[in-house]
Amino acid sequence: MAVTRTFSIIKPDATRRNLTGAVTKMLEDAGLRVVASKRIHMTREQAEGFYAVHKDRPFFGELVEFMMSEPVVVQVLEGEDAVARNREVMGATNPADAAPGTIRKELALSIGENTVHGSDSEENAAIEIAFFFSDEEIVG
Ligand code: RTP
Ligand code: MG
Numbered sequence: 001m002a003v004t005r006t007f008s009i010i011k012p013d014a015t016r017r018n019l020t021g022a023v024t025k026m027l028e029d030a031g032l033r034v035v036a037s038k039r040i041h042m043t044r045e046q047a048e049g050f051y052a053v054h055k056d057r058p059f060f061g062e063l064v065e066f067m068m069s070e071p072v073v074v075q076v077l078e079g080e081d082a083v084a085r086n087r088e089v090m091g092a093t094n095p096a097d098a099a100p101g102t103i104r105k106e107l108a109l110s111i112g113e114n115t116v117h118g119s120d121s122e123e124n125a126a127i128e129i130a131f132f133f134s135d136e137e138i139v140g
Helices: 012-016 020-029 044-050 060-069 082-090 103-107 122-132
Strands: 003-010 033-040 072-080 116-118
Touching (some): 003 020, 003 082, 003 122, 012 020, 012 060, 012 072, 020 033, 020 072, 020 103, 033 122, 044 060, 044 122, 072 082, 082 103, 082 116, 082 122
Antiparallel strands (some): 003 072, 003 116, 033 072
16 A cells, blocks of 8 residues: 555544644554644634635534634645545544544544544645645655
8 A cells, every 4th residue: 555645634623622633643543644733823814714615514614613613733645545544544534433543533523523633635635734734744
């Protein structure tokens, strides 16, 4: 399996509860390496732009407000089959449906405040990485 990259966000519910390290440890324990990381406070433009694919969904407004509410940590993760491996350790979108040992089962509060984002395809990973990082900021 090839070494690839994915994009991750540690969401406001996690930074607020001081879980940046705990989430990162679970990602690292799953075989992913943090090759870029920064803490940012998203602007409305960033949150709306990043989640533009969801703009017609009923939860869009709530999602944007949440992502702007407090700082987040955006990361680039590298590893074997990184997109799939990250989705596996994240667990299902709704923590009630997530498997034991996953980040969302262990740490998430609700389907909205669900602790992490992870790209859902390699194509989207490349787009999402470029949304927040320049090439020079990623050190593999
Ligand atoms: P993500 O994109 O954040 O990694 O999560 P995902 O693929 O598992 O979920 P997706 O369907 O892409 O939804 C994006 C984010 O929107 C919020 N959401 N809220 N209130 C709701 O019913 C609802 N549904 C989704 C979640 O924060 C989800 O991660
Ligand atoms: Mg998604």
